[in-house]
Structure formats: structure tokens, C-alpha cells
Amino acid sequence: MKVYSLLNIFILLTVFFLSVFSITTHAANVERVISPGGFEIWYVREKSIPVIALSIGFIGGSSSDPINKQGLTSLALNLLNEGAGDLDDKQFQKAVADKAIRMRFRSGRDFIRVSLQTLSKNREEAFRLFGLALTKPRFDLPAINRVRSQLLSDIAAQAKDPQTLASRRWYKAMFGNHPYSRSSIGTVNGLMSISRNDLQEFRNNRIGKSDIFIGASGNISVSEISALVDSALSGLPDGTNNSRIDISLPPSVDHLEIIDMEIPQSIAVFGLRSLTRDDPDFYAAYILNYILGGGGFTSRLYKEVRENRGLAYSVYSYLQSLNDVGLLVGGVATRNEAISESLSIIKHELSLLSNLGVTQGELDDAKQAITGGFALRFGTGLSVSEMLVSMQVQGLGIDYIQKRNDYINAVTLSDINSVARRLLSNTPLVTVIVGSPKGINRAN
Amino acid sequence: MSLIKFFSIIIISSLVFVDFCTGEEAYDAPKFDLKYSKLNNGLQVVVVPHRRAPFVVHMVWYRVGGMDDPVGKSGLSHFLEHLMFKGTKDYPDGMFSKLVARNGGRENAFTSADFTGYFQRISSAKLPLVMELEADRMTNLVLTNEVVSLERSVVLEERSARIDNSPKAKFFEELNKLFYSDHPYGVPIVGWRSDIEGLDREDVLNFYRKHYTPENAIVVIVGDIEPEKALDLARKYYQPIKPKNVQHKKIEYRIKQPTISRLELKSKRLSEATIVRFYPAPSYISGMSNIAPSLELLAEILGGNITSRLYRDLVVEKKLATSAGTFYNPVARELTKFGIYMSVLSGVDIKVAEQAFDNAIRLLLENGVTDLELNSAKKRLIQNFLYSLDSPTTIANIYGGALAVGMTPEDIDQWSLKIKNIQKTDIMRAANLVIDEKRSVTGILQPSTEYLR
Structure with missing residues (x-):
């Protein structure tokens, strides 16, 4: 979890750009498998590579945490590899490390996503340990206290990190008191008030067989992956008591917030309510975002803010799909003296899109880029299994991989331009800046 | 960010494919159909087939990085990396990136103390296109003062984002300098701010001509392609580039006993x-x-x-x-x-x-x-x-x-x-x-x- 964080600083490899890659496809052959134990698994067999990946999505993420115990999901997930069944923390971690088994447990707002990667030859042991972690975590007190203090330390560090702080405050501004405003890691008070009993409740009531989506890829047969999944997950409880989260109301007016921090470069996060994943116009919005700020070195924001004016290293936008809400979120970082110029340009670009739309040439280029790049999403076993879970979570259908480029290609110029108007005209824009920005009217 | 992390992990954990065992158990032996060739102009080519998905990773690595920056011109390797996307006579004004994107490719580049790398991930059928583009920019880069000046601002923003906004990064930058003393690894790859501000078009082009040569480059292709076919394509696009026979002086670097520890x-x-x-x-x-x-x-x-x-x-x-x-x-x-x-x-x-x-x-x-x-x-x-x-x-x-x-x-x-x-x-x-x-x-x-x- 935290062990590797420092490495990023030591090995100072610099990259040209952090683009938000958003795309995928290759006509992978997806099989829908029902295991003898009753689990539905979407599976892609890849015989040539001796690695197995398993991904699982559970309905109910950090937004389901009780209001006074924010951080329950993150604490519980961070404890899953701290001892399970008969194995204490040290024994469990050694068993995992000796076979170089890779497990990840992450909480999002709506879903918990967990994954397992193993060399095929270690599969029995890997699935056994992974199953133990999910079904029989020990939640020993020393581990609870240690992991809690690590999370508290992360929270303290994040409060002083401009990027994380900007993002946190942006969600707060966008969602007010709705659970989506909370960050998955939790709060100091929430974490402090979580007991061992709460964690056991979490295990018994928050992840279960009824709320599960499974994707896998590997070089083993359908019957073998079924048996492995059964062996790992049969101990899960049948149902859960996750409650439905209320729909959140969008902000009614533009919102600008400045958080003062003594740093040379201001970090801004901006964005607005967009379309939900099941909206018929989703693909048009997707292409629109690609043209605006999703398309790496060719997007409008990249061109106007970075290439033509040298105002930023990083400027981007992306779509985020939550259960009942879609978001268009963007970011830019510019020296304090010029951040207002960057933000004016971005606002101008949003209004240009809304008023004039995109050109046929831009639409054609974007379609080619998006459809041509779909296959790149299937580079590793884990990326395949993650995609298979996302397809289920988002209700896309097992033939999505075959059909997805058709959905993109079906978008017309009039579709995308009407979506641009619908999305961008009169939709309140929420902006948060962390830094010492000059020339921003704070009265807004 | 993900890329940096990715690199630190592969570099730390390092290398190789094998069929050996540690102690008792034998490992499956992955059949690794690697093809290696050194072209007449000195360029090295490595091809490894990988069949999961119908694309290739195409990379060009130059054996030049932050440690090669001239004294007082720190950040030059990295600055050149940015400017390599600006255009050539045949593919001016960002055509490179437009063509890669339009053909469904993704691309990026990175600079370390030891090397500079450029890569595309793209449908296997488009490998000739990206080879043509990379071969072209190995020798035909065109830069104007205006382009250089705008990109310098971008790099200064990058420095702010990576280093100046982060007390931890600034600390490690200083500690690295103290540790390595006058060894070139002690100089930040992105460059000291005052050095970056002084880098101009001539600096960049001189450095480019000296270091971006076929004998100083390695092309790596991994993906869904027949190795022989990939090698043929590499010969077709990269072989015509003339070697420059630039003599790189071998310097004996030492890490001195620290005076302040x-x-x-x-x-x-x-x-x-x-x-x-x-x-x-x-x-x-x-x-x-x-x-x-x-x-x-x-x-x-x-x-x-x-x-x-x-x-x-x-x-x-x-x-x-x-x-x-x-x-x-x-x-x-x-x-x-x-x-x-x-x-x-x-x-x-x-x-x-x-x-x-x-x-x-x-x-x-x-x-x-x-x-x-x-x-x-x-x-x-x-x-x-x-x-x-x-x-x-x-x-x-x-x-x-x-x-x-x-x-x-x-x-x-x-x-x-x-x-x-x-x-x-x-x-x-x-x-x-x-x-x-x-x-x-x-x-x-x-x-x-x-x-x-």
C-alpha cells in the first residue's frame, strides 16, 4: 500500500504527459460461465500466457458507510491481507509473497473492486488465500490499530497535497452533503470510531454473493476457473444489507472556491454534471469529451492551453460515471500569475463547444482514434478481467466488445452538437483552486 | 503518474524471462521468440511477439538522458524530448501526434538520467506508419524560436508540478545533489529552473544532432506481429538513416566521499x-x-x-x-x-x-x-x-x-x-x-x- 510510494520520487523518470486514456477493444471471445456453486463468471481464455487474473466488483462502496463511520470500507479492505483464517498477518503475507501473488482491494463510491493476479502454476494457493482474505479476514486488534494509523497518516498527508485537496473539495462542492461528497479513505473521526465489531459486521453484511460481478482471464479451462472461483468465494454470505443511496441534486449556480496554499503553481479542478452511463447520448458525450480534453496530445484544451500558450504541463478532462450521476471533470495546473488565464481559456472552450459544436473533421478523427484504440485496452490479463467486470457493472451486455465501436460510429454531427448544447449551456460549473492564484475574482 | 510508477517498479524489480527454478521447483518455461539484430548503421532492433491483443508496442530508445546534459544546461535532454513532438519538414505542426491518434494509437515519451524513450501502442497493421514517423524525426526535426520558447514555459510548469510544488520532491532533489556531488546523476532530470530558462534553440539542436543517431538508438517492438516481418520493416524504415560516427567521450565518473553527510x-x-x-x-x-x-x-x-x-x-x-x-x-x-x-x-x-x-x-x-x-x-x-x-x-x-x-x-x-x-x-x-x-x-x-x- 504505502511501501512503494517513495520510489516514485527516487526514480525521477519524467514523462511527457499524463494523458487520461479512456478507450478500448479487440474481439476477445467472452464466455459467460455459471460455476457449479452458482457464480456467474465472464471469462476470456488466453492459452499462450501463464498468468491468471480475476477481478470482482461488489455493489456498495464507501458511499454505503454509515455517516458516523466514514472510512469503514477503506479500513476493512486494507485489513483483508492482514491475516485470515488460521493464518496471522505474518503467515498470510509470507504465503502471498513467496508465490508472488498479487491482490488488490479498493473502494470506490459505488463499488468495491478487488483483484487477484497469479502465475498459473500457483493458482490453487492463490485462490485459496484470496478466498480466505475475502471470507475469513481476522481483523486482529494490532492490525486494526496499525492500519488505522496508516490511513490517518495518509489523510493528514492528503490534506497538504494540493492535487488531492482540490479534488476533495471539488466533490464536496459538487455533492454537498450527499455521500458522493465523501472521500473513500474516510475521515479522522469516522476511522477513530470504528470498532472490531463494525469490521465484522462489514464482512457479514456488506459483501455477498447476491451483489457480485466476476471477470477473469487465464490459460485454464472454463471448468477449472469455475472450480477455483467456487473454492475461493463459497464462504461469502448470500446477501447484503447495502442500502440504496439517494439521488443527489445538482448545484444550481456556478461555484468557485479558492483554498490558499503557499505553492508556486495553482492546481485547479473544474467540472459539471454530465450524462449517466445509460443515457442514449452517452457515446456522443464520450466523443465530445475526447475532443475537448480526453484525447491526449490532440484535444482542444491541450492545444489552446498547453501548445499554443505554454500555460500548463497538464490539462485534461474525463467523464466519470457514478450510479445515478455522470460527471465531466477536468484539471489544469498553472503558475499562480497565469491560472486565471488558463481558466478563462477553458471556459471559453466550453462555451465554443456549446455554441458552435465540433466540426465533421474533428468528429471523424475522434471516431477513428477511439475505435482504433479500443484493442489497446486488452493488453494484460488484468485489464481484460477489469473490463469484464465493468461491462457487468454498467449493464453493457456480453457482446459489448463486439458492438462498442458500432456505438461510437453511429454518433452523428448533429447528435454530438446537440449533446454539447445540452451538457454545456447553462450547466453550473464547479471550480476549485488550490494555491496562491492571482487575478481571480474571489467574490464569485 | 501511472507511467512513472510503472517504470520504477520494473526497474527496481528488474529483468528477464526464464525457465529456471529457485531451489526445488521448476518453472514453466515461457517460449520467448526474441529476435535481435544490429543494422549496418549501428541501430539495434529487438522484436518479441506477444499475441494477446492485435496491437504492437513500438519504442525508440536513445542512449542519452539527464546525465548527458552539459554543465549549466541541465534539463536539456528532457527539453529535447518535449520538442521532438513539434514537427519535421514532411510532418510539420504536430502532424506526428495527429497521425498517431487518427490511427487509433496512443503515445508518450519519457526521460531518465540514462536514456530517453518514445513509444506508441497501435494496431499491428499501423506499425509501418509509426516507424516512418520515428525514423523521420530521428534526423529531420525542425524547430523555431517561438516553438522552443512556448515549450520552455510548458517544461517550467512541469518542473513546478513535479518538484517545486512538493516539499518532498524538493528535498530529494537537494539530497541527490549532495550525494552525487559533481557526478551528473546529481543533476535533476527536469533541470534546475535557472538552467531551463536559459535553454535555447541552438542548445537543443546541437544536442539533438550529437545524440540522436542510429548507432545511439534501440528500436523495440513487442506485440502481435511475426518477428521476421517486424525486422524487415525495421530495416526498411531505419536502415537508410546514415550513422554520424559521433565520438562520445567516455568519462570516468566517481561518487566522492561526501564532505557533508x-x-x-x-x-x-x-x-x-x-x-x-x-x-x-x-x-x-x-x-x-x-x-x-x-x-x-x-x-x-x-x-x-x-x-x-x-x-x-x-x-x-x-x-x-x-x-x-x-x-x-x-x-x-x-x-x-x-x-x-x-x-x-x-x-x-x-x-x-x-x-x-x-x-x-x-x-x-x-x-x-x-x-x-x-x-x-x-x-x-x-x-x-x-x-x-x-x-x-x-x-x-x-x-x-x-x-x-x-x-x-x-x-x-x-x-x-x-x-x-x-x-x-x-x-x-x-x-x-x-x-x-x-x-x-x-x-x-x-x-x-x-x-x-
């Missing part, structure tokens, strides 16, 4: 303290390279993951830290460093923490490592390496990085065997050689107690 800084933007120590250490191809595998194992035993000594001792048992570990990059052109760090739990006295840190290192030197620790570390390193079979990008980075620092495909083939053959005595010999406090530099970064609103 301690750097302490405080920042109100931190919430926990960090203790870090650097020791000079050989890489796989610098002098004493035979101890590099031992150091990789030592790094793993001491601080490779949450089962390692430092984490168990300082985080779990003594409850003094939130994390602790080691770092060591053996894939480097020159002498490099072996590092040990701990992130001190808030509220713990820094002196108490440092004593425990020193004590853990002392115990290692006094008592050595156990058979259990060594065997477990060997298994982890070799099995972690086998995961690279899963990812064409990882394979490309392993071969590209190794060849760029002067290693060979055979070095990669033999890596697992080398790791497997290391004995406890080898580890101790390496530890005693490298873990020497007199040659080390220690950094202490602390939150200032000043009230932060």
Missing part, C-alpha cells in the same frame, strides 16, 4: 517525517557489476515488501513508522545508489526513529541474512519477473531499458540464473562493501511544528 529540512506542508540514507552502489554494467544481483536480493530482503525486515521491524513490531523499505536501481549506466528509508509515524521522536533505523542496518551487517529470507527473496524476484510475460509494454520496457544502458539480451536471459546462484556469503560481501556509513548521505525531512491553517 547529512541534510535536514523542515516543511509545514508535511505531516510526517522521512528518514532516508543513500549509499553508492554498482549497477549491472558499472564496475563491480557482479555484486548487482546480490544487492537486488539484499534490497528485497531488507525492504522489498511488507514481509521484509524493515517493514516488519519498524512498522509492525516497533510501531515507529507508517512505511519503510529500500530502493535500488541496478539498470543504470553508471554507479548508482542503494537507498533505505522510513516514514516516521506522527508523534514518534525522530531520534528514537533514527536509532531504530540504524539498529536495523547494524543487525544486518552483524548477523547477516537467513536461508529462509534468501530463498523467499529469490522466489519473489524470479516469479515477479515472470509476470512480465503478461504485458507487452513491460516486456518492451525491460529490453529497451537494459539495452539502453549497455546490457545485452543475453544479460537478460541469464538474470534469473544469476539470482538463483547467489549465496548468503555473496549477500554479506555485497552488504559489507556497500552499506558503509562513511560513504553514505542521510536525509531527514520533518514537518515543521508551526501552526498550519
Whole structure:
């Protein structure tokens, strides 16, 4: 979890750009498998590579945490590899490390996503340990206290990190008191008030067989992956008591917030309510975002803010799909003296899109880029299994991989331009800046 | 961000594909149909087929990086990397990126102290296109003063984002400088701000002409393609480029005994303290390279993951830290460093923490490592390496990085065997050689107690 964080600083490899890659496809052959134990698994067999990946999505993420115990999901997930069944923390971690088994447990707002990667030859042991972690975590007190203090330390560090702080405050501004405003890691008070009993409740009531989506890829047969999944997950409880989260109301007016921090470069996060994943116009919005700020070195924001004016290293936008809400979120970082110029340009670009739309040439280029790049999403076993879970979570259908480029290609110029108007005209824009920005009217 | 992380992981855990075993169990032998060729103009080509999805990773690595920046012109390699996207006579005004995008490709580039790399991931059918584009920009870059000036602003923003906005990054920049003294690894890859501000078009073009030559480049192709076909394409597009026969002076770099061995800084933007120590250490191809595998194992035993000594001792048992570990990059052109760090739990006295840190290192030197620790570390390193079979990008980075620092495909083939053959005595010999406090530099970064609103 935290062990590797420092490495990023030591090995100072610099990259040209952090683009938000958003795309995928290759006509992978997806099989829908029902295991003898009753689990539905979407599976892609890849015989040539001796690695197995398993991904699982559970309905109910950090937004389901009780209001006074924010951080329950993150604490519980961070404890899953701290001892399970008969194995204490040290024994469990050694068993995992000796076979170089890779497990990840992450909480999002709506879903918990967990994954397992193993060399095929270690599969029995890997699935056994992974199953133990999910079904029989020990939640020993020393581990609870240690992991809690690590999370508290992360929270303290994040409060002083401009990027994380900007993002946190942006969600707060966008969602007010709705659970989506909370960050998955939790709060100091929430974490402090979580007991061992709460964690056991979490295990018994928050992840279960009824709320599960499974994707896998590997070089083993359908019957073998079924048996492995059964062996790992049969101990899960049948149902859960996750409650439905209320729909959140969008902000009614533009919102600008400045958080003062003594740093040379201001970090801004901006964005607005967009379309939900099941909206018929989703693909048009997707292409629109690609043209605006999703398309790496060719997007409008990249061109106007970075290439033509040298105002930023990083400027981007992306779509985020939550259960009942879609978001268009963007970011830019510019020296304090010029951040207002960057933000004016971005606002101008949003209004240009809304008023004039995109050109046929831009639409054609974007379609080619998006459809041509779909296959790149299937580079590793884990990326395949993650995609298979996302397809289920988002209700896309097992033939999505075959059909997805058709959905993109079906978008017309009039579709995308009407979506641009619908999305961008009169939709309140929420902006948060962390830094010492000059020339921003704070009265807004 | 993901890319950086990715690189640090592959470089730390390093190399290779194999069918060996550690001790008892044999591993599946991945059939690795690697093709290697050196063209007449000196350009090296590596092709590895990988069939999961119908695309290729195409990379061009130049054996030039931050360490080659002329004195007073730090950041030049990295600046050139940015400017390589600006255009040529045949493909002006960002056509490169437009063509890659329009053909469904993704691209990026990176600069390290040792090398500079450019890559595209794109449908296999489009490999000729990206080869043509990369071959073109190897010699035909066109730059105007205006373009250079705008991109300089971008790089200054990048420096702010990566370094100046982060007290931790600034601290490591200073500590690195102190540790390496006048060795070029002590200069930040992105460059000192005042140096970046002075870089101009002439600097960039002179540097480009000197270093961007076929004999200084490695092309790596990994993906869904017949190796012979990929080699033919490489010959077709890269062979016509004339070598320049630029003589690169071999400089003997040394890491001097430090005159100041301690750097302490405080920042109100931190919430926990960090203790870090650097020791000079050989890489796989610098002098004493035979101890590099031992150091990789030592790094793993001491601080490779949450089962390692430092984490168990300082985080779990003594409850003094939130994390602790080691770092060591053996894939480097020159002498490099072996590092040990701990992130001190808030509220713990820094002196108490440092004593425990020193004590853990002392115990290692006094008592050595156990058979259990060594065997477990060997298994982890070799099995972690086998995961690279899963990812064409990882394979490309392993071969590209190794060849760029002067290693060979055979070095990669033999890596697992080398790791497997290391004995406890080898580890101790390496530890005693490298873990020497007199040659080390220690950094202490602390939150200032000043009230932060």
C-alpha cells in the first residue's frame, strides 16, 4: 500500500504527459460461465500466457458507510491481507509473497473492486488465500490499530497535497452533503470510531454473493476457473444489507472556491454534471469529451492551453460515471500569475463547444482514434478481467466488445452538437483552486 | 503518474524471462521468440511477439538522458524530448501526434538520467506508419524560436508540478545533489529552473544532432506481429538513416566521499517525517557489476515488501513508522545508489526513529541474512519477473531499458540464473562493501511544528 510510494520520487523518470486514456477493444471471445456453486463468471481464455487474473466488483462502496463511520470500507479492505483464517498477518503475507501473488482491494463510491493476479502454476494457493482474505479476514486488534494509523497518516498527508485537496473539495462542492461528497479513505473521526465489531459486521453484511460481478482471464479451462472461483468465494454470505443511496441534486449556480496554499503553481479542478452511463447520448458525450480534453496530445484544451500558450504541463478532462450521476471533470495546473488565464481559456472552450459544436473533421478523427484504440485496452490479463467486470457493472451486455465501436460510429454531427448544447449551456460549473492564484475574482 | 510508477517498479524489480527454478521447483518455461539484430548503421532492433491483443508496442530508445546534459544546461535532454513532438519538414505542426491518434494509437515519451524513450501502442497493421514517423524525426526535426520558447514555459510548469510544488520532491532533489556531488546523476532530470530558462534553440539542436543517431538508438517492438516481418520493416524504415560516427567521450565518473553527510529540512506542508540514507552502489554494467544481483536480493530482503525486515521491524513490531523499505536501481549506466528509508509515524521522536533505523542496518551487517529470507527473496524476484510475460509494454520496457544502458539480451536471459546462484556469503560481501556509513548521505525531512491553517 504505502511501501512503494517513495520510489516514485527516487526514480525521477519524467514523462511527457499524463494523458487520461479512456478507450478500448479487440474481439476477445467472452464466455459467460455459471460455476457449479452458482457464480456467474465472464471469462476470456488466453492459452499462450501463464498468468491468471480475476477481478470482482461488489455493489456498495464507501458511499454505503454509515455517516458516523466514514472510512469503514477503506479500513476493512486494507485489513483483508492482514491475516485470515488460521493464518496471522505474518503467515498470510509470507504465503502471498513467496508465490508472488498479487491482490488488490479498493473502494470506490459505488463499488468495491478487488483483484487477484497469479502465475498459473500457483493458482490453487492463490485462490485459496484470496478466498480466505475475502471470507475469513481476522481483523486482529494490532492490525486494526496499525492500519488505522496508516490511513490517518495518509489523510493528514492528503490534506497538504494540493492535487488531492482540490479534488476533495471539488466533490464536496459538487455533492454537498450527499455521500458522493465523501472521500473513500474516510475521515479522522469516522476511522477513530470504528470498532472490531463494525469490521465484522462489514464482512457479514456488506459483501455477498447476491451483489457480485466476476471477470477473469487465464490459460485454464472454463471448468477449472469455475472450480477455483467456487473454492475461493463459497464462504461469502448470500446477501447484503447495502442500502440504496439517494439521488443527489445538482448545484444550481456556478461555484468557485479558492483554498490558499503557499505553492508556486495553482492546481485547479473544474467540472459539471454530465450524462449517466445509460443515457442514449452517452457515446456522443464520450466523443465530445475526447475532443475537448480526453484525447491526449490532440484535444482542444491541450492545444489552446498547453501548445499554443505554454500555460500548463497538464490539462485534461474525463467523464466519470457514478450510479445515478455522470460527471465531466477536468484539471489544469498553472503558475499562480497565469491560472486565471488558463481558466478563462477553458471556459471559453466550453462555451465554443456549446455554441458552435465540433466540426465533421474533428468528429471523424475522434471516431477513428477511439475505435482504433479500443484493442489497446486488452493488453494484460488484468485489464481484460477489469473490463469484464465493468461491462457487468454498467449493464453493457456480453457482446459489448463486439458492438462498442458500432456505438461510437453511429454518433452523428448533429447528435454530438446537440449533446454539447445540452451538457454545456447553462450547466453550473464547479471550480476549485488550490494555491496562491492571482487575478481571480474571489467574490464569485 | 501511472507511467512513472510503472517504470520504477520494473526497474527496481528488474529483468528477464526464464525457465529456471529457485531451489526445488521448476518453472514453466515461457517460449520467448526474441529476435535481435544490429543494422549496418549501428541501430539495434529487438522484436518479441506477444499475441494477446492485435496491437504492437513500438519504442525508440536513445542512449542519452539527464546525465548527458552539459554543465549549466541541465534539463536539456528532457527539453529535447518535449520538442521532438513539434514537427519535421514532411510532418510539420504536430502532424506526428495527429497521425498517431487518427490511427487509433496512443503515445508518450519519457526521460531518465540514462536514456530517453518514445513509444506508441497501435494496431499491428499501423506499425509501418509509426516507424516512418520515428525514423523521420530521428534526423529531420525542425524547430523555431517561438516553438522552443512556448515549450520552455510548458517544461517550467512541469518542473513546478513535479518538484517545486512538493516539499518532498524538493528535498530529494537537494539530497541527490549532495550525494552525487559533481557526478551528473546529481543533476535533476527536469533541470534546475535557472538552467531551463536559459535553454535555447541552438542548445537543443546541437544536442539533438550529437545524440540522436542510429548507432545511439534501440528500436523495440513487442506485440502481435511475426518477428521476421517486424525486422524487415525495421530495416526498411531505419536502415537508410546514415550513422554520424559521433565520438562520445567516455568519462570516468566517481561518487566522492561526501564532505557533508547529512541534510535536514523542515516543511509545514508535511505531516510526517522521512528518514532516508543513500549509499553508492554498482549497477549491472558499472564496475563491480557482479555484486548487482546480490544487492537486488539484499534490497528485497531488507525492504522489498511488507514481509521484509524493515517493514516488519519498524512498522509492525516497533510501531515507529507508517512505511519503510529500500530502493535500488541496478539498470543504470553508471554507479548508482542503494537507498533505505522510513516514514516516521506522527508523534514518534525522530531520534528514537533514527536509532531504530540504524539498529536495523547494524543487525544486518552483524548477523547477516537467513536461508529462509534468501530463498523467499529469490522466489519473489524470479516469479515477479515472470509476470512480465503478461504485458507487452513491460516486456518492451525491460529490453529497451537494459539495452539502453549497455546490457545485452543475453544479460537478460541469464538474470534469473544469476539470482538463483547467489549465496548468503555473496549477500554479506555485497552488504559489507556497500552499506558503509562513511560513504553514505542521510536525509531527514520533518514537518515543521508551526501552526498550519
